[in-house]
Amino acid sequence: DTGVSQDPRxxxxxxxxxxxxxxDPISEHNRxxxxxxxxxxxxxxxxxxxxxxxxxxxxxxxxxxxxxxxKGSFSTLEIQRTEQGDSAMYLCASSLSSSKQYFGxxxxxxxx
Amino acid sequence: RKEVEQDPGPFNVPEGATVAFNCTYSNSASQSFFWYxxxxxxEPKLLMSVYSSGNEDGxxxxxxxxxSQYISLLIxxxxxxxxxxxxxxxxxxxxxxxxFGKGTSLLVTP
Numbered sequence: 001d002t003g004v005s006q007d008p009r010x011x012x013x014x015x016x017x018x019x020x021x022x023x024d025p026i027s028e029h030n031r032x033x034x035x036x037x038x039x040x041x042x043x044x045x046x047x048x049x050x051x052x053x054x055x056x057x058x059x060x061x062x063x064x065x066x067x068x069x070x071k072g073s074f075s076t077l078e079i080q081r082t083e084q085g086d087s088a089m090y091l092c093a094s095s096l097s098s099s100k101q102y103f104g105x106x107x108x109x110x111x112x
Numbered sequence: 113r114k115e116v117e118q119d120p121g122p123f124n125v126p127e128g129a130t131v132a133f134n135c136t137y138s139n140s141a142s143q144s145f146f147w148y149x150x151x152x153x154x155e156p157k158l159l160m161s162v163y164s165s166g167n168e169d170g171x172x173x174x175x176x177x178x179x180s181q182y183i184s185l186l187i188x189x190x191x192x193x194x195x196x197x198x199x200x201x202x203x204x205x206x207x208x209x210x211x212f213g214k215g216t217s218l219l220v221t222p
Contacts, residue, residue: 033210042199042201042212042215043212044212045211056209100146100158100161101158102158105155
């Protein structure tokens, strides 16, 4: 399968713990995006990378959130000191320049 | 006000019916427009792009009215497999963040 992959698919954590998610984009896609989706809502943009450069961050991305794409390939999204309000589906997408975005299956986070 | 507004539904229609979804967007600088489909607990998947001239893909027809900032999706001859949430999506510039509506839920019944 050469689509976007995300790991883990599910994560349950206790409030206050740190979590890290990984996204592997489609090979050769230079743009990578993170979105968050809560129940009953559409996905909301968090941040995006062009190669290794983080070019835009949403106001939703608080100081507790950090994303990296160190070699312009896979990306990680870390949430520090998780809160119950962080419970959501975290979606990663990739694209080749300005072409359409392909989404991964998402990581479902539950903070207890 | 959200940048993309959709009627959340749900729309319950019988097989074979025609159903239309509407969407409005607030940012007149938006340049690209799409409809995505999302099945329960799955990722969004691109259904079709939307062009000013209108475009059709089989049973699906999309329309864009830039003056009214209005986008529509028409599904003809509904199938059971069309049951999903349909997300209206705009972006300011190709390759940048996508702005999603909340989605419109469709249930096609036998």
